[in-house]
Amino acid sequence: MIIGAGLGGLAAAIRLGARGFRITLLERLDAPGGRAYVFRQDGFTFDAGPTIITAPFLLEELWALCGRRLEQDVELRPLDPFYGIRFDDGSVFECSGDPVRMGEQVRAIAPADIDGYQRFMRESEAIYKIGFEKLGHVPFGSPADMLRILPDLLRLGAWRSVHGHVARHVKSPKLRIALSFHPLFIGGNPFKVTAIYSLIAFLERRFGVHAAIGGTGRLVESLARLIASQGGVIRCGKEVVEILCKAGTTCGVRLASGEEIASDIVVSNADPAQTYRRLLPGPARKRWTNRRIDRARYSMSLFVWYFGTRRRFPGVRHHTIIMGPRYRELLHDIFKRKVLAEDFSLYLHRPTASDPSLAPDGCDSFYVLSPVPNQDSGIDWSRQAEPYRLAIARRLEETLMAGFEQDIVTSKVMTPDDFERRLLSFKGAAFGLEPVLTQSAWFRPNNRSEEIRNLFLVGAGTHPGAGIPGVLSSARILDTVVPDAAQFA
Numbered sequence: 001m002i003i004g005a006g007l008g009g010l011a012a013a014i015r016l017g018a019r020g021f022r023i024t025l026l027e028r029l030d031a032p033g034g035r036a037y038v039f040r041q042d043g044f045t046f047d048a049g050p051t052i053i054t055a056p057f058l059l060e061e062l063w064a065l066c067g068r069r070l071e072q073d074v075e076l077r078p079l080d081p082f083y084g085i086r087f088d089d090g091s092v093f094e095c096s097g098d099p100v101r102m103g104e105q106v107r108a109i110a111p112a113d114i115d116g117y118q119r120f121m122r123e124s125e126a127i128y129k130i131g132f133e134k135l136g137h138v139p140f141g142s143p144a145d146m147l148r149i150l151p152d153l154l155r156l157g158a159w160r161s162v163h164g165h166v167a168r169h170v171k172s173p174k175l176r177i178a179l180s181f182h183p184l185f186i187g188g189n190p191f192k193v194t195a196i197y198s199l200i201a202f203l204e205r206r207f208g209v210h211a212a213i214g215g216t217g218r219l220v221e222s223l224a225r226l227i228a229s230q231g232g233v234i235r236c237g238k239e240v241v242e243i244l245c246k247a248g249t250t251c252g253v254r255l256a257s258g259e260e261i262a263s264d265i266v267v268s269n270a271d272p273a274q275t276y277r278r279l280l281p282g283p284a285r286k287r288w289t290n291r292r293i294d295r296a297r298y299s300m301s302l303f304v305w306y307f308g309t310r311r312r313f314p315g316v317r318h319h320t321i322i323m324g325p326r327y328r329e330l331l332h333d334i335f336k337r338k339v340l341a342e343d344f345s346l347y348l349h350r351p352t353a354s355d356p357s358l359a360p361d362g363c364d365s366f367y368v369l370s371p372v373p374n375q376d377s378g379i380d381w382s383r384q385a386e387p388y389r390l391a392i393a394r395r396l397e398e399t400l401m402a403g404f405e406q407d408i409v410t411s412k413v414m415t416p417d418d419f420e421r422r423l424l425s426f427k428g429a430a431f432g433l434e435p436v437l438t439q440s441a442w443f444r445p446n447n448r449s450e451e452i453r454n455l456f457l458v459g460a461g462t463h464p465g466a467g468i469p470g471v472l473s474s475a476r477i478l479d480t481v482v483p484d485a486a487q488f489a
Contacts, residue, residue, distance in 0.1 A: 001026065001252065001261060001263035001265070001266045001267070002016075002023065002024070002026065002268075002269060003243075003253065003266065003267070003268045003270050003275075004026075004028075004268065004269030004270045004459070005026075005027035005033065005034060005224075005234055005236070005269070006032075006034025006035055006036065006459060006471070007033075007034065007036055007220070007223075007459075007471050008269045008458035008471045008472070008475055009025055009027075009032075009034070009267070009269030009458060009459070010025070010032060010220065010227065011062055011223070011458070011471070011472050011476075012267050012456075012458045012475040012478055013025055013227045013232050014062045014066065014227060014230065014475075015062070015475055015476065015478055016267070016478060016482065017227065017231070017232050018065040018066070018230070019479075019484065019485055020486070021265065022231065023227065023230070023231075023232035024233045024234075024235065024261070024263075025227070025232065025234040025235065026235055026238045026239075026255070026261075027234060027238065028237070028238065028239035028240070028424075029236065029237075029422075030236050030237055031236055032220055032223075032224050032236065033048070033049075033220040034049075034269065034423065035049035035050065035460075036048065036050055036217070036220050037217075038215060038220070039306060039412060041308075041410050042409060043308075043359070044306075044308035044359050044360070044363070044365045044410055045215055045217065045358040045359070045365060046358075046412070047216040047217055047349075047351065047367075048414065049216070050216055050467070051216055051319075051349050052083075052185065052209055052319065052468075053209070053210040053212060053216075054203055054204055054208070054210070054468065054469055055203060055207050055468070055469040056070070057207070058469060058472040059076075059219070059472070063226065066226045066230060068226070073222040073225070073226075074212055074213075074214075074218055074222050075212070075213040076211070077211050077212075077213055077355075078208045078209070078210050079208070079210065079319070079354065080098075081094040081095055081096040081317070082095045082096055082204060082208070082209035082319065083209070083319035083320060084317050084319070084320050084321070085178050085181075085320075085321045086320060086322045086323065086399065086400070087174055088324060088325045090399075093105055093174065093175075093178045095178070095204070097204065097205045097206075097208050099121075099205070103117070106175060109174050109175060110170065110171070110172030110175045112171070112172075113171060113175050116171070117169065117170055117175065117179075120166060120169040120179060121201065121202065121205070123156075123169075124198050124199055124200075124201040124202035125202045127195070127196060127199040127202070128199035128203055128206070131197075131199045132199050132203060134152075135149060135152075135441070135464070136469070136473045137473050137476045137477055137480075138480070139448060139477050139480055140441040140442035140444075140446065140463055141442070141446055141447075141448055142442065143442060145441070145442055146441060146442045146443075149441070153196075156196065158194045158196050158437060159194070159195075159437065161190065161191050161192055161195060162180050162182070162183050162188075162190045162193055162194070163190045164191075164195065165180075165195035165198050166179045166180040166198070173327075177323060177327055182197065182200040182201065183197045183435065184371060185200070185467055186435055186460075186465055186466040186467040187299030187300060187430060187431025187434060187435065187460075187466050188299065188435040188436070189331050189334075189335045189434070190331070191328060191331060191332075192335065192434070192436055193434070193435050193436055193437075194435070194436065196437075196440070197435065203469065209319070211351065211355065213354070214355065214357065215351060215358055238255055238256075238257075239255060240254070240255060240256075240270075241256050241278075242254040242279055242281070243268070243275075243280050243452070243455065244260065245280070245281065245284055245452055248284075248452060249453040250263070250265075250453065250454045250455045251263070252266070264454060265454050265482060265488070266455050266456070267455075267456045267457070267458060267478070267482075268455065268456070268457050268458070268459075269458050269459045270424065270459070271423075271425050271426050271432055271460075271461050272288070272433075272445035272459075272461040272462055273293045273296075273298075273426035273427075273432070273433075273461065274425075274426055276288040276293060276445070276451070277290055277293055278424075280452065280455075285451045286450070287451065288450070293426070296433055296439065297433065297436060298374050298376075298427050298432065298433060298434055299374065299429045299430060299431035299432060299434045299466070300334050300335060300371045300372060300373060300429070301371075301372050301373065301374040301375065301419055301427075301428045301430050302369055302370070302414070302419070302430045303369070303370045303372045303385070303388060303389075303413070303414070303415055304413065305367060305392060305411070305412075305413050306367045306412045306413070307366050307367070307408050307410065307411045307412075308359055308366070308408070308409055308410040308411075309363060309366070309408055310362070310363055310407045310409050311362065311363070312362060312364045313350065313404065314353075316348065316364075316400055316401065317350065318349070318350055318351065318353040318354050319348075319349060319350075320347070320400065321348075322345060322346040322347075322348060322395070322396075322399055323345050324344050324345045324346075325343055326341075326343060327345075330345060333373075334371055334372060334373050335434075337373075338373035338374070338376050338377040339373065339377065340372060340373065340377070340379055340384060344370045344371075344391075344392070344395070345370070345371070346368050346369065346370050346392065347369040347370075348369075348396070348400065349366060349369070350364060351365055352364045352365045363409070368392055368396065370388075372388075372416065373416075374416060374427045374428050374429045374430075375416050375417075375427045375428035376427055379416070381415040381416060381417045382417075385413055393405055416428035416430075431460050431466040432459075432460045432466060433445075433461055435466070440464075440465070444462055444463050445457055445461060446462065447462050447474060447477045447481055456478060458471070458474040458475045458478065459471055463477070
């Protein structure tokens, strides 16, 4: 029984189905996807969540387990460049997987930093080989597992922040931003998260950045068909309200309807904070008590505005990061002070740059995303959402899309309220626990539950963390920690 049909739950179903388990996924929404849900409105298709696909081999493995090839069902189109970073002065840094072109980009903004940049990329590769290849799919079930990797962590400088690691190599403020912002993709403050996440720079170079033609929703639909081909079942509109236990072992789940379903294995793709606070009886928990969950540090949330235009904007890339006038200070406002700043940095997604089918003929589909504080801020989004959207619109008008507002034909916003109420993300945190060192690996909720036998966790809130590679890797870990199906025959 798998609770939640997000990417982690879908991947877990395929991996366990390939090992002989009979699989049922229970999803409270009306369609699978979780954070990768799809909105369709006025002829436009909007991917609600993740749109940057790296490490496609993790997807290829899932298709291979079903005797198929990924390209038979989904086209992943490599993007070149990956994205552009527009600084507040209007200059642009284009990120790509070509070392020569990247060197040219560095020389254009900081010629004195070229040697430092190359040293950073060599270290990023070394960190990738340990942090991703060696540890990304390995379970951390005890403190001893942490002690075994301690020498590697010390050697890689894991106690430093990503920004601190970058700053050791380059001096240019712009280059420090361009090389350190990646943790925001997984809910982390670059000035606080462990330098292990510097591996993302090399991960992108090695595997590229891809877009799923048809949107990320096409990927979700194809994963659901793979599950069906294995005999698995996805039941949407079914909310789990309790994980049932007997003698310290899970024995199934209870739905909001009152229906109880027996199961030998339960895998939760729900937010671990919600899994332990809402679904598991309090007396059953020893480590992940309400007090510990409440006192943990959580990622920022997101404000996302989806909109479609009656004309196209060919000058806008598939992915653009629009930096505001402040970097460190803005992140401090979001993560520490938890206030809604007047300035912001934005991620603008224009999928129709690569796939016009996501909008009516001659139109463009967009979303623009702004990191904002989680619900600990106390912001009243019922009052703040529209003024904030208008401020973002003004920023887009000033930077990349002059006159676009008069061409908007459809619009929708998602606020931290939606993350908290619709996706059941604790405190509206878009990525779960903040990926600081003291909340990584064994310090995160483990993939094999520490509380109840035969309960397992996948998704952004468990090891190794958020982002599509992390979520898919969490399902990969089940191959190691879930007993063979024959033991339950």
